[in-house]
Amino acid sequence: MERQQRKVLILAVPETSGSALYGMVDVLMSTGNVWQTLVGDAIPYQPFDVRIVSVDSAPFHCGHGIPVEPAYAIADEPAADILILPEIWLGPDEAISGRYEGLMEWIKTRFRSGATIYSACSGSVLLAESGLLDNCEATSHWGYQELFRTHYPKVRFRPESNLVYAHPDGRLVTAGGTTSWHDLALHIIARHVGVGEALRIAKVYLLKWHGEGQLPFTGLVRRTHHADSAVRRCEEWLNVHWRDPGAISLLVESSPLPARTLKRRFKAATGCSVIEYLQNLRIEAAKRALEHGRLSVEEVSQEIGYEDVSFFRRLFRRLTGLTPGEYRRLFRPLVEESACLPQARVPLSEHP
DSSP: OOOOOEEEEEEOOTTBOHHHHHHHHHHHHHTTTHHHHHHOSSOOOOOEEEEEEESSSSOEEEGGGEEEOOSEEGGGOOOOSEEEEOOBOOOTTOOOTTSOHHHHHHHHHHHHTTOEEEEETTHHHHHHHHTTTTTSEEOOOGGGHHHHHHHOTTSEEOTTOSEEEOSTTSOEEEEOSTTHHHHHHHHHHHHHTOHHHHHHHHHHHTOOOOTTOSGGGOOSOOOOOOOOHHHHHHHHHHHHHTTSTTHHHHHHHHOSSOHHHHHHHHHHHHSSOHHHHHHHHHHHHHHHHHHHOOOOHHHHHHHTTOSOHHHHHHHHHHHHSSOHHHHHHHHHHHHHHHHTSOOOOOOGGGOO
16 A cells, blocks of 8 residues: 555543553554564554644643643644544443533534544544434444433444444444454554554554454443333342243233333333343353353353253354353453462551
8 A cells, every 4th residue: 555644633632541542642653663663574654643632732631640732722723634532431321412512513524624533432422422423323332322322312323343334435433342442543554554564563562353343241231220110120120030930921920010011111211121131131140150160051051041052042142242152262261360360468567
């Protein structure tokens, strides 16, 4: 590919994650030169001119007190081929509406001016707030499903994906979970510099492409914020009795609500059906068993309430993106490594 230097702006606001911000700066600035310097097989070059932009040019501290000194304020109207919106620290039930109205207009102007815009993790919330993701598919961290459902219903949220093209010509790209900026950086390098350079950067930084997506890492059971006390009692009942045979029928019998009313209100309050909630509870238990135990897949299936092992395998694959065996191989090494760690010594002053 041609060695054309592209102007890259990375947006920073007080909510920005410092690791995502400076990690992206570091990786993109190292593109074209770090491998070449380490190995000495080519002349180093600089395909990206990377600068930080913010609402104004005054220095500030972003997430966890990390200092930021922007090169530009948005009022400077800096030119950009690429605009990156990294992760921001934002609670899953926290709205960003009204915080950065001028910034939202600036983001839209950059898009209309021809810039390609990339977001990592919760950076897509800024894109959604700008309206650019309306009627488009997009992703973010899986923990923001409820936030998108509540605040951005026009966005077709894809929690299972790690990279989603929101625009037909690829000028809006959203990436998934917290360290998805790794995948996003490799994608940007492959697209704008070349696959070979992306592979070199992956080798230098030991970056792994998360082709399995977000489903294996997704917490299937999350407490949603709603005011339906009857549904909350149903959730609490299922959290205790999820292993029981015929749990749904028993739940309906124990509830004062008619079956159809219960199922309708449950779906409206939690965003999932009663059977989906039960399946999520059971598959979460299966995940824990596969991570920490030595039970066979058949034994795990029986343990969580599924006599039909084939059904359990299909359900597990649908909800996690992996077979039970693949899931065990992905996460079990971390548990086994942790078991080999030396115990931390307690200072004498802390002994009872």
